[in-house]
Amino acid sequence: MQNEKEKIAVIGAGSWGTALALVLADNEHQVHLWSRNSEHAHEINSKHMNEKYLPGICLPNNIHASTSLEEVLKNIETVIIAVPTKAIRDMMKQIVALQENALTFVHVSKGIEPDSLLRISEMIEQEVPEKLLTDVVVLSGPSHAEEVGLRHPTTVTVSSKNMDHARKVQDLFMNQNFRVYTNPDMIGVEIGGALKNIIALAAGISDGLGYGDNAKAALITRGLAEISRLGTKMGANPLTFSGLAGIGDLIVTCTSVHSRNWKAGNLLGKGHKLEEVLSNMGMVVEGVRTTKAAYQLAEKYQSKMPITEALYGMLFNGVDSKEAVDRLMGRLKTHEMEDLVDILSEQLEQQ
Numbered sequence: 001m002q003n004e005k006e007k008i009a010v011i012g013a014g015s016w017g018t019a020l021a022l023v024l025a026d027n028e029h030q031v032h033l034w035s036r037n038s039e040h041a042h043e044i045n046s047k048h049m050n051e052k053y054l055p056g057i058c059l060p061n062n063i064h065a066s067t068s069l070e071e072v073l074k075n076i077e078t079v080i081i082a083v084p085t086k087a088i089r090d091m092m093k094q095i096v097a098l099q100e101n102a103l104t105f106v107h108v109s110k111g112i113e114p115d116s117l118l119r120i121s122e123m124i125e126q127e128v129p130e131k132l133l134t135d136v137v138v139l140s141g142p143s144h145a146e147e148v149g150l151r152h153p154t155t156v157t158v159s160s161k162n163m164d165h166a167r168k169v170q171d172l173f174m175n176q177n178f179r180v181y182t183n184p185d186m187i188g189v190e191i192g193g194a195l196k197n198i199i200a201l202a203a204g205i206s207d208g209l210g211y212g213d214n215a216k217a218a219l220i221t222r223g224l225a226e227i228s229r230l231g232t233k234m235g236a237n238p239l240t241f242s243g244l245a246g247i248g249d250l251i252v253t254c255t256s257v258h259s260r261n262w263k264a265g266n267l268l269g270k271g272h273k274l275e276e277v278l279s280n281m282g283m284v285v286e287g288v289r290t291t292k293a294a295y296q297l298a299e300k301y302q303s304k305m306p307i308t309e310a311l312y313g314m315l316f317n318g319v320d321s322k323e324a325v326d327r328l329m330g331r332l333k334t335h336e337m338e339d340l341v342d343i344l345s346e347q348l349e350q351q
Contacts, residue, residue: 005029008172009072009079011091013040013065014283015053015145016108017082022149023178024080025060033065034072041065053283057149070098077134078104078172081124084284085111088120092127104134106158106169110193111286112293117300119190135165138186139173140193141244142252144259148178155179157244159189181244188240191231195308196250197287198294199223200261201268202307203254205314205321208269215325219307220254226305230294233301261287268314269321291315 005028010021013035021031035041044050044065048058066072073079073095083091088109095103105128107120118126121136141156148154156173158180160166170180183189199219206215227250228241240246253259264285267277278285295312298305310328313319319327 006078006172007032007076009034009076010082011069011072011079011095012082013037013044013050013053014082015149017080018044018050018054018057018059019145019148020080020082020108020139020173021063022054022057022059023173023175025062026151026177027172027175028062029172031063032072032076033063034069035065035067038067041067054145054149069094073098076103077101078106078169081105081107081109083109085109085113085120085123085286086284086289088113088123089127092124096128096132099132102132102134103128104137104165104169106137106139108139109286110140110190110197111290112191112194112297114289114293114296117293117297119187119194121186121190135160135162137166137169138189138193139169139180140189140249142248144252144256146258151177153177153179155181155244155248157181157183157189159183159186159245161186183240183243183245185237185240187234188231188236188238189245191234191236192227192241192245193249194286194290195227195230195294196223196246196253197261197285198291198308198311199227199250200253200259201265201285201287201291202311204259204262204265204267205269205311206265206325207262208266208271209322209325211325216254220250223254223307224250226303226307230297230301230303230305233303234297260285264288271321274315288315 007030008024010017010033013033021033025031105124109120113123124136137158137160139156139158143154143156158166158169163184166182170182174180203216203219206219224247228238232238260283264277291311294308310324314321314324
């Protein structure tokens with residue numbers, strides 16, 4: 001099943017980057033993990049732990065951490081990009097300045113860039129010259145780092161414009177605990193992974209307001225309709241949203257105690273201010289930034305996204321959380337199947 005063992009760079013020693021480094025190390029690859037923090041790098045190398053981001057997990061010996069990007073990138077062909085969306089462009093510039101041979105970039109972050117409205121793969125393609133770019137592969141799906149670190153069963157999806165490269169990445173990561181599927185729909189995989197964070201924020205707000213499981217189930221279901229509607233207009237295959245990168249990731253992010261987007265929304269629903277929530281989280285809450293991008297995408301594609309619109313009003317226009325939810329629930333009645341008709345019509349227009 002496995003490719004021959006190789007040296008692989010993982011850029012970003014947060015919870016997700018560290019967990020994926022563990023998976024690769026379990027598969028006997030030599031993993032060089034870049035951290036911007038020298039204390040974290042020293043802890044990983046000396047104690048084989050990353051207590052801040054993946055507490056209680058003993059890391060394999062074949063993970064070596066460094067703050068030197070040049071050292072981490074030396075003699076590698078595959079680089080895993082595990083930094084927040086807002087750091088992608090700067091990181092690509094740093095890598096390009098140091099790199100001479102072409103790389104396969106595997107991005108594992110979930111977001112969309114506001115204003116440019118580009119997916120992460122498109123951002124990477126803009127920043128990396130063709131001579132240094134073998135391909136871009138996206139890895140996404142329902143996968144909390146805490147559970148991957150414990151080697152609990154996890155399934156994800158990889159996608160690329162070149163499926164041979166996607167299959168290579170599949171082989172790099174696949175083991176008995178970490179199952180990897182392939183999907184040729186790169187747009188759908190990236191859109192599903194990014195937009196589910198918005199719905200998770202809304203689910204957290206609903207829980208923070210004490211609205212219970214009925215309301216959250218409605219948000220998840222209607223949220224999936226929003227994601228599918230916009231994604232289809234952008235060229236995605238609607239079937240992708242019924243898979244791991246769609247409903248799978250949406251469920252786990254909206255319901256799990258590990259979800260930072262749910263946690264942030266929960267605090268917002270309990271009355272905490274956005275600035276206070278973000279400063280106290282300790283990790284990036286991608287859903288906040290993605291809400292702005294999705295709001296702009298909804299306008300660009302003339303796509304109905306009432307949950308996104310309500311959340312945008314709360315995050316950026318000072319709308320009270322209870323008022324935002326009440327506005328959402330008080331929308332004009334529509335037929336549930338209208339969404340399916342819209343999606344199918346969009347698909348037919350693209351054929």
